Amino acid sequence: MTGKERLLRALEKRGVRHIFGYTGGAIMPVFDSMDKLGIFKFVMSRHEQGATFMAQGVSRASLSTDDPQIGVCMATSGPGAMNLTTGIADAHMDSVPMIAVTGQVATGVIATDAFQESDVVGVMMPICKQTYMPLEADEIEKTVHEAFYVATTGRPGPVLLDIPKDVLNQQVSKDYKFSLENLRPNLPGFFYHPTPARAPVKKAIELINRSERPVIFCGHGVIGSNAGKLLQALAEKAKIPVAFTLHGLSAMQADHPLSLGMMGMHGTVEANRAISEADLLISFGMRFDDRVTGKLNEYAQNADVIHVEIDPSEIDKNVATTVAINADVYRTLHVLVGDPMLTAKPRRRWHARIDEFRQVMADDLRKEIKGGLGDEGKLLMKTIVSQLSDMTQGQDIVVPDVGQHQMMAARFYNYQTPNSWFASGGAGTMGASLPMAIGVKLVRPDERVWSISGDGGFQMNMQELGTIMEHKIDVKIVIFNNGYLGMVRQWQTLFFDGRYAGTPMLSPDYGQIASAYGIPYRKIETLDQIAPAIQEAIDLEGAIILEFICDPSEVILPMIPAGGGFDDMIIKRPMPQKKGGKK
Amino acid sequence: MKRRAILAYLLDHPGVLQKVSMLIRKKMYNVDTLTVCKSRKPGISRMTITLREDDEARVSQVIHQLEKFTEVISAKELDTDHSYWREAAIIKLEIDSTQLEALHSEYKFEILDHKNHDTHIIQIAGSTRKIDAFVAQLGEEHIIEISRTGVAALEK
Numbered sequence A: 001m002t003g004k005e006r007l008l009r010a011l012e013k014r015g016v017r018h019i020f021g022y023t024g025g026a027i028m029p030v031f032d033s034m035d036k037l038g039i040f041k042f043v044m045s046r047h048e049q050g051a052t053f054m055a056q057g058v059s060r061a062s063l064s065t066d067d068p069q070i071g072v073c074m075a076t077s078g079p080g081a082m083n084l085t086t087g088i089a090d091a092h093m094d095s096v097p098m099i100a101v102t103g104q105v106a107t108g109v110i111a112t113d114a115f116q117e118s119d120v121v122g123v124m125m126p127i128c129k130q131t132y133m134p135l136e137a138d139e140i141e142k143t144v145h146e147a148f149y150v151a152t153t154g155r156p157g158p159v160l161l162d163i164p165k166d167v168l169n170q171q172v173s174k175d176y177k178f179s180l181e182n183l184r185p186n187l188p189g190f191f192y193h194p195t196p197a198r199a200p201v202k203k204a205i206e207l208i209n210r211s212e213r214p215v216i217f218c219g220h221g222v223i224g225s226n227a228g229k230l231l232q233a234l235a236e237k238a239k240i241p242v243a244f245t246l247h248g249l250s251a252m253q254a255d256h257p258l259s260l261g262m263m264g265m266h267g268t269v270e271a272n273r274a275i276s277e278a279d280l281l282i283s284f285g286m287r288f289d290d291r292v293t294g295k296l297n298e299y300a301q302n303a304d305v306i307h308v309e310i311d312p313s314e315i316d317k318n319v320a321t322t323v324a325i326n327a328d329v330y331r332t333l334h335v336l337v338g339d340p341m342l343t344a345k346p347r348r349r350w351h352a353r354i355d356e357f358r359q360v361m362a363d364d365l366r367k368e369i370k371g372g373l374g375d376e377g378k379l380l381m382k383t384i385v386s387q388l389s390d391m392t393q394g395q396d397i398v399v400p401d402v403g404q405h406q407m408m409a410a411r412f413y414n415y416q417t418p419n420s421w422f423a424s425g426g427a428g429t430m431g432a433s434l435p436m437a438i439g440v441k442l443v444r445p446d447e448r449v450w451s452i453s454g455d456g457g458f459q460m461n462m463q464e465l466g467t468i469m470e471h472k473i474d475v476k477i478v479i480f481n482n483g484y485l486g487m488v489r490q491w492q493t494l495f496f497d498g499r500y501a502g503t504p505m506l507s508p509d510y511g512q513i514a515s516a517y518g519i520p521y522r523k524i525e526t527l528d529q530i531a532p533a534i535q536e537a538i539d540l541e542g543a544i545i546l547e548f549i550c551d552p553s554e555v556i557l558p559m560i561p562a563g564g565g566f567d568d569m570i571i572k573r574p575m576p577q578k579k580g581g582k583k
Numbered sequence B: 001m002k003r004r005a006i007l008a009y010l011l012d013h014p015g016v017l018q019k020v021s022m023l024i025r026k027k028m029y030n031v032d033t034l035t036v037c038k039s040r041k042p043g044i045s046r047m048t049i050t051l052r053e054d055d056e057a058r059v060s061q062v063i064h065q066l067e068k069f070t071e072v073i074s075a076k077e078l079d080t081d082h083s084y085w086r087e088a089a090i091i092k093l094e095i096d097s098t099q100l101e102a103l104h105s106e107y108k109f110e111i112l113d114h115k116n117h118d119t120h121i122i123q124i125a126g127s128t129r130k131i132d133a134f135v136a137q138l139g140e141e142h143i144i145e146i147s148r149t150g151v152a153a154l155e156k
C-alpha cells in the first residue's frame, strides 16, 4: 500500500465522506486513488477557497447531528494551496475544526523553487492550529489521526497536512503496522482540561446567587459543545437573561422570554444596556472580542465576570475575570445546573429594567419592518428577513455572508432550530456564504438551507454556482442587491460625511447568470412580490436564486462605533455625523 | 520597563522556533534575548526568553500563548530574585596590554588569544549587567567584534 492509500483509509476511518477540492500536479495521485477506492463523494469547488468553506459547512452543521463529521479540503501545491489560505484563516478565527490536505512538490526538489512550489507550511503556520509535513509514507496514517485529534480536541481549529508527491506515491515499508487503538500521539504539550475544578464552580455559584443583575453570555463554545439545552436550563433555573455572540445564535430559541438577542456592535439595545448595567457576566465559550466589548476600559465596569472557556489563553486576555473556569462548556453547565446550591431568584426589578430596554427601539423597528421601504422606495432587508422568518416559522438553516444583510439575518430571523446559523464571524470573510451553504446542505439534507448574500459578497464566490449545478444541491440562494458594499457604505454615512468612496457597485444580470447555470431565478422589487417568491422557493425542490432589490439607505441599528463604548450606541436615524470612525 | 525571563520546555521539532518567533512578532513583545539548548531529556529543548514588559497580564499572555503550541510542554516566568541569569560574551578588542591588565583584575575574564601586541580575544561571563558594565568601561571604540550568547537562566 502507498502513502496516498494510507491517507485515504485514515480519512475513511475518521468518518469522512465528502472531500472538497481541486486537483493539480502534486495532488493528482491522491485523486486517482480516491477514484479507484470509490468511498468518498468528491465535490469539486470552482476555486479552492470554495472548498475550504464547504468543508467548514460540513464541520459546523454536522456537529449537532448524530453523525458529526470533520470537513476535509484538498488542493494541489503552490497556487492551489495558496487559494486555501482565506478559508483556513477564517476557520482558525472561528475555531472550526477542519483538515486541509495539500500536495507538495517531491522531496528531491523541495527548496529549489520548483514548479508550483511554495512554502505551504510556512504560510499556514500562523493560521492553523497545527501543520504537518510527513516525509515518509509510513508516517502518513499516524499523522492524519493526530491531525484529527488536534483539530477536534479542546478549542477546535484547522490543521494542515502538506505531503510531498513522492511520499504520497511511496510504498509503506514491509513491516508497516498501524493500529488506531494503540495510537498515542506524542503531544506532551497538548493540555486539555474538560472537567471544571470544584473551587471556581463553587465561587461562581456564590456570585450567581448573590447577584442582582446578572447576564448570561452564550458564545460559540455553547454551540460547539451542544450545550444549548443546558444553558437554557441554567437561565430558566436562576432567572437570568441571555445575550448571544454572533456565533452563539441559535443555541437557544431566539424568542425565548429570557433571550436578549445578540450583543455587541450591532447587538440589540436590551442586550447592550443590560450588559452595561449588569453586576455579573456569566460567559460561556466566548472570547470578548472587540466587536462584542467596544472600548475595553468602559466595558461592564460594575460587573464581576465568570468566564467559562476551554482555551486558557482566552481567560483574562481582554477582560479581567473574577472567576475563571478553564473547562468544557457542556461539562461546566452540567455541573452548574445540577448543583443544589444554585438558587432561583426572581430578580423582578432587573427584568422590569430589561423590559424598559426592550422598548427603546421596538416601535421604530416595528414601523420600519411594517413599512418595508427605504428612502429610495426600495425594499428593506429587515422586512424581507422578517417575512422569511415568519414563512418558515424560524425553523430553517440560515447561512449569511458578511455585511449589512448578515446583521439583518442575525437580528430578524427567529431561530428555532438548534445550530441553524452558520456565519463567518471572526474573520468576516465576504463570499463565505454560498460555498458554506453547500457543505451545510450535504450534512443536513432534510432541512432547508438559505444562503443569504449581498451583491458584493455573492460576486466573490459565485463561481460555486457551478458546484450547485453539478451536484444538484438544493440551496435557496438569496441576494440582497442594494447596489453597494452596504456595510462599508453605512460607515461612510455615519463617519465619513456620506462620501461613498469605493462602495457603489454594478451587478451583472443575475437572471442571465442563473439561467447560464440552469438555476431558476426570481427578481423581487415590490413588497407584494416578497411572499410569493419565498413561497416558490419553499415549494421548489432544488436550488433557486431570489434577487431582492434593496434600498441602499437602510442601516442596521443600533450600532456601537468601532472603538466606542456602549454609551456611544447609535439608535436613531438620522444619524449624527461623527468623525474619527475607523475600521 | 521591567525585565522578565520566561523558561519553556519544548519538543525539538522543526518549525517550533519559527512558531515562537512568529508569536513574538504577532503579539509585538519586546524580546531582548532568546536562547535554546538541549535539555536533560533527549528530544526536548530548553528555551529562555528575556523581554521587557511592565504589564503582568501581557506576560501571562506570552506564557498562555506559548503553552498553546502543542510542542510546548511547559512555560513559566522565572522570578528575578529566585533565579540566576547569566550570559557570556566573546570580544575581540584592540587595547594596550596595561589597560587590559587593569580591566582583567576588575572583571576576571579569560584571555583566549593575543593576536598581536594590542589585539586580544577575551571571554567574559556573568550577569547581563556585569557584561554591560564591562563593555561601557572598555569603550565601544576598543571593540572590534563582540558576540554575546543571550541569557541563560536557572532557578535557585
Ligand SMILES: Cc1ncc(C[n+]2csc(CCOP(=O)(O)OP(=O)(O)O)c2C)c(N)n1
Pocket: A401, A402, A403, A404, A405, A406, A427, A428, A429, A430, A431, A453, A454, A455, A456, A457, A458, A480, A482, A484, A485, A486, A487, A488
Ligand atoms: C473578503 C472581504 N473583503 C472586504 C471586506 C470588508 N467588507 C465588510 S462588509 C463589506 C460590504 C459587503 O457588501 P455586500 O456583500 O453587498 O453586503 P451588504 O453590506 O451590502 O449587505 C465589505 C466590503 C470583507 N469583510 N471581506
Ligand SMILES: [Mg+2]
Pocket: A403, A454, A455, A456, A480, A481, A482, A483, A484, A485, A486
Ligand atoms: Mg450590497
